[in-house]
Amino acid sequence: MRAEIISIGTELLLGQVVNSNAAFISRELAALGIEVYHHVTVGDNADRLTEAVQAAEKRADLIVLSGGLGPTEDDITKQTIAKYLNVDLLLHEETEDRIITYHKNSDFEMPENNQLQALILAESIPLKNDTGLAVGMILEREDHQYVLLPGPPDELHPMVENHLKDELIKRLLDEQVLVSRVLRFFGITEAQLAKKIEPIVKAQTNPTVAVYANEGEITVRITARAKTEEEGNRCIDEIESLILEPLTDYFFGYGEKRLAEAVRDLLIEQGLTITAAESLTGGAFLSSITADVSAGSVFEGGIVTYSTEKKQKVLNISAETIENFGVVSPECAIEMAENSRKMFKADIGVGLTGVAGPGSLEDQIPGTVYIGLSYKEDPPFAKRFHFGYKRNKNRQLAVLNAHDMVRRLILGKPVKND
Amino acid sequence: MRAEIISIGTELLLGQVVNSNAAFISRELAALGIEVYHHVTVGDNADRLTEAVQAAEKRADLIVLSGGLGPTEDDITKQTIAKYLNVDLLLHEETEDRIITYHKNSDFEMPENNQLQALILAESIPLKNDTGLAVGMILEREDHQYVLLPGPPDELHPMVENHLKDELIKRLLDEQVLVSRVLRFFGITEAQLAKKIEPIVKAQTNPTVAVYANEGEITVRITARAKTEEEGNRCIDEIESLILEPLTDYFFGYGEKRLAEAVRDLLIEQGLTITAAESLTGGAFLSSITADVSAGSVFEGGIVTYSTEKKQKVLNISAETIENFGVVSPECAIEMAENSRKMFKADIGVGLTGVAGPGSLEDQIPGTVYIGLSYKEDPPFAKRFHFGYKRNKNRQLAVLNAHDMVRRLILGKPVKND
Numbered sequence: 001m002r003a004e005i006i007s008i009g010t011e012l013l014l015g016q017v018v019n020s021n022a023a024f025i026s027r028e029l030a031a032l033g034i035e036v037y038h039h040v041t042v043g044d045n046a047d048r049l050t051e052a053v054q055a056a057e058k059r060a061d062l063i064v065l066s067g068g069l070g071p072t073e074d075d076i077t078k079q080t081i082a083k084y085l086n087v088d089l090l091l092h093e094e095t096e097d098r099i100i101t102y103h104k105n106s107d108f109e110m111p112e113n114n115q116l117q118a119l120i121l122a123e124s125i126p127l128k129n130d131t132g133l134a135v136g137m138i139l140e141r142e143d144h145q146y147v148l149l150p151g152p153p154d155e156l157h158p159m160v161e162n163h164l165k166d167e168l169i170k171r172l173l174d175e176q177v178l179v180s181r182v183l184r185f186f187g188i189t190e191a192q193l194a195k196k197i198e199p200i201v202k203a204q205t206n207p208t209v210a211v212y213a214n215e216g217e218i219t220v221r222i223t224a225r226a227k228t229e230e231e232g233n234r235c236i237d238e239i240e241s242l243i244l245e246p247l248t249d250y251f252f253g254y255g256e257k258r259l260a261e262a263v264r265d266l267l268i269e270q271g272l273t274i275t276a277a278e279s280l281t282g283g284a285f286l287s288s289i290t291a292d293v294s295a296g297s298v299f300e301g302g303i304v305t306y307s308t309e310k311k312q313k314v315l316n317i318s319a320e321t322i323e324n325f326g327v328v329s330p331e332c333a334i335e336m337a338e339n340s341r342k343m344f345k346a347d348i349g350v351g352l353t354g355v356a357g358p359g360s361l362e363d364q365i366p367g368t369v370y371i372g373l374s375y376k377e378d379p380p381f382a383k384r385f386h387f388g389y390k391r392n393k394n395r396q397l398a399v400l401n402a403h404d405m406v407r408r409l410i411l412g413k414p415v416k417n418d
Numbered sequence: 419m420r421a422e423i424i425s426i427g428t429e430l431l432l433g434q435v436v437n438s439n440a441a442f443i444s445r446e447l448a449a450l451g452i453e454v455y456h457h458v459t460v461g462d463n464a465d466r467l468t469e470a471v472q473a474a475e476k477r478a479d480l481i482v483l484s485g486g487l488g489p490t491e492d493d494i495t496k497q498t499i500a501k502y503l504n505v506d507l508l509l510h511e512e513t514e515d516r517i518i519t520y521h522k523n524s525d526f527e528m529p530e531n532n533q534l535q536a537l538i539l540a541e542s543i544p545l546k547n548d549t550g551l552a553v554g555m556i557l558e559r560e561d562h563q564y565v566l567l568p569g570p571p572d573e574l575h576p577m578v579e580n581h582l583k584d585e586l587i588k589r590l591l592d593e594q595v596l597v598s599r600v601l602r603f604f605g606i607t608e609a610q611l612a613k614k615i616e617p618i619v620k621a622q623t624n625p626t627v628a629v630y631a632n633e634g635e636i637t638v639r640i641t642a643r644a645k646t647e648e649e650g651n652r653c654i655d656e657i658e659s660l661i662l663e664p665l666t667d668y669f670f671g672y673g674e675k676r677l678a679e680a681v682r683d684l685l686i687e688q689g690l691t692i693t694a695a696e697s698l699t700g701g702a703f704l705s706s707i708t709a710d711v712s713a714g715s716v717f718e719g720g721i722v723t724y725s726t727e728k729k730q731k732v733l734n735i736s737a738e739t740i741e742n743f744g745v746v747s748p749e750c751a752i753e754m755a756e757n758s759r760k761m762f763k764a765d766i767g768v769g770l771t772g773v774a775g776p777g778s779l780e781d782q783i784p785g786t787v788y789i790g791l792s793y794k795e796d797p798p799f800a801k802r803f804h805f806g807y808k809r810n811k812n813r814q815l816a817v818l819n820a821h822d823m824v825r826r827l828i829l830g831k832p833v834k835n836d
Binding site: 007009010011012013014015016017018019020022023024025026027028030036037038039040041042043045048055070071072073074111113114131152154180182190191192194195198201202210211212213214219221278280281282283284285286287289290291292293295296299300301302303304305306307309310314343344356357358359388390391392393395 | 425427428429430431432433434435436437438440441442443444445446448454455456457458459460461463466473488489490491492529531532549570572598600608609610612613616619620628629630631632637639696698699700701702703704705707708709710711713714717718719720721722723724725727728732761762774775776777806808809810811813
């Protein structure tokens with residue numbers, strides 16, 4: 001079973017919107033053992049959309065289109081597919097009712113063009129839109145399946161997860177399955193990691209091993225073709241142990257899990273609470289802890305002291321520390337960690353201070369960051385980092401490395417500078 | 419002049435990495451008046467990459483490839499293009515030296531495969547990689563230009579901005595220019611906005627007007643074809659005033675500017691300082707203020723009080739408020755705003771409290787959010803919001819609406835609930 005994803009929207013070709021839908025749909029299809037060999041993006045143009053569908057029919061059995069189901073002038077996907085496949089557009093009454101009810105309950109009066117979102121292709125099966133108004137659909141024609149999804153990710157995601165998946169499983173899956181497992185690493189470069197497992201990667205045809213980096217975290221995806229899920233998982237288990245052997249220190253979890261989530265799970269597991277005082281990261285570390293609802297059991301609060309004055313007046317960083325060492329110093333990072341712990345009564349306190357850039361601070365170059373850790377009765381300490389010259393990259397790397405330091409602390413792995 | 423963007427990487431087809439490069443390159447090309455009609459993504463597969471290039475040659479003059487220049491097994495772009503165009507791969511000595519020097523200065527020893535990153539196509543012009551090792555290149559062949567760029571965005575962006583742009587301007591621009599202007603709006607839905615300007619959009623062929631929503635903010639892009647930049651801007655000016663007339667209340671700025679940046683610029687302009695106490699957003703609002711280096715002049719710090727206990731003990735929210743109204747209440751949001759102002763001595767204090775979800779809190783449904791504002795001598799107040807059921811969407815909308823409330827407060831526009 002092979003699929004092709006066609007994204008529709010001039011805003012994508014103008015670069016005003018990043019195409020995250022193609023990635024999301026690909027992940028969901030891969031999980032079903034459906035291979036994707038091409039992503040194609042075209043604008044709100046009927047001719048080019050039709051050409052893209054014709055090309056896709058030669059290469060794929062399942063054609064997933066996203067975007068262009070909305071109420072505006074340039075939403076042309078349904079009309080174009082209806083014309084190309086020569087099927088009528090019918091009113092889907094359940095959707096029409098939802099649109100009317102929605103506007104009854106909202107303060108806005110309803111623009112008539114909103115009704116366009118209730119039209120579906122004749123003979124297609126509607127896909128409910130749990131979080132928006134435009135209905136999706138799946139249509140079978142000879143040996144092809146055509147899926148139409150809305151463009152907004154917060155409408156597309158639930159439609160795929162709650163409705164499309166079941167439809168696909170019903171009609172599409174062949175006996176061969178594609179089983180894959182994703183391992184997540186931090187604290188090593190992509191090239192270094194690739195080098196360490198090169199012999200294993202080279203030796204493999206099934207399972208295959210792929211390495212890629214994303215936002216500072218590294219992903220290793222092991223994918224096996226097999227007759228059954230069990231068989232697939234068995235060969236993945238073997239390769240996984242070979243891969244982890246030289247990399248165990250950098251491994252933090254499986255699947256989509258981000259480093260921050262892995263650390264939160266560790267804190268919950270160990271019954272530890274955490275807080276932080278942030279300067280260059282300005283709240284990004286605290287925010288990353290609270291992204292998940294489970295944060296409540298490990299986190300009560302934290303503080304952002306961006307200016308030197310507030311570091312002293314609100315967080316009680318001593319004047320001596322600032323005079324003698326400056327705010328960009330291990331001493332200040334340690335005191336921020338300790339004082340945040342006192343202020344919020346947590347087991348672990350993190351202090352983040354440094355030069356986000358682009359300019360220098362206290363004669364220190366951009367990318368110079370000190371992260372302090374204070375943990376129960378342990379002697380507090382700080383670790384020095386030198387990142388790059390990009391402000392927000394530096395802020396992001398500071399947040400990730402703070403999480404990694406906490407992870408290593410909890411697991412008793414080495415964490416200080418050599 | 420027409421371009422096509424081909425992204426290479428199996429990780430993109432597996433959905434492990436979102437393709438932000440195609441959007442970035444498209445924006446840069448649009449700014450040069452170069453039209454992009456297709457984005458295509460293929461895996462690390464020589465045959466499919468070759469087919470994609472052949473298809474692109476029929477549709478575009480400029481073919482931009484990104485990805486597959488790295489040192490690992492599956493980086494095949496240069497080798498594939500060399501074979502397809504029948505040109506040799508030569509060692510680019512300047513890049514080789516950089517690779518060697520880089521590893522001398524780093525703690526890692528150099529894997530030999532890193533040398534692969536110094537190979538370039540014969541007759542091509544190398545594009546320097548300011549932030550990484552893999553060299554890029556541009557090659558002219560008959561009536562096509564082939565551009566090869568690295569996959570990592572933090573390498574691709576500076577290569578495009580600092581090196582590719584100049585090369586393209588030198589050789590590609592025709593006399594016709596494409597001038598475009600982007601207007602940014604918040605506080606109205608895409609459908610509502612589209613409806614308001616429908617007659618204007620319908621009436622236009624040049625300039626064209628496109629509307630799209632992204633992360634809660636709405637973008638209207640006006641694009642004009644003209645003989646000169648001046649001529650293009652003149653007709654854009656006319657349409658802009660027609661569009662702004664019914665939408666002035668929601669308009670916050672031009673171009674790539676995000677709402678948070680527009681608010682920060684307003685604060686700087688008015689010489690005002692800001693702080694916040696965050697509960698459900700956990701630091702995301704404070705972090706959004708500090709994303710830009712100019713934050714220092716309007717922001718000194720803020721606090722995150724996630725638990726009820728810390729709201730009382732650290733931020734001094736009165737027990738009465740919490741007993742009588744609960745933490746998810748306008749009274750609590752107002753007290754958080756006021757107390758954060760006292761704590762950090764700012765002109766404006768923002769309090770964010772609510773139910774991020776997915777669960778309920780104090781019998782209030784997820785998406786119920788109260789944002790409090792305290793400004794100088796004005797009576798403090800809170801605004802009530804009901805967002806959806808998605809935790810992080812609710813957090814994001816709370817941050818955006820807090821910025822919008824501050825913007826309206828500063829500009830003297832209506833901001834409270836009716």
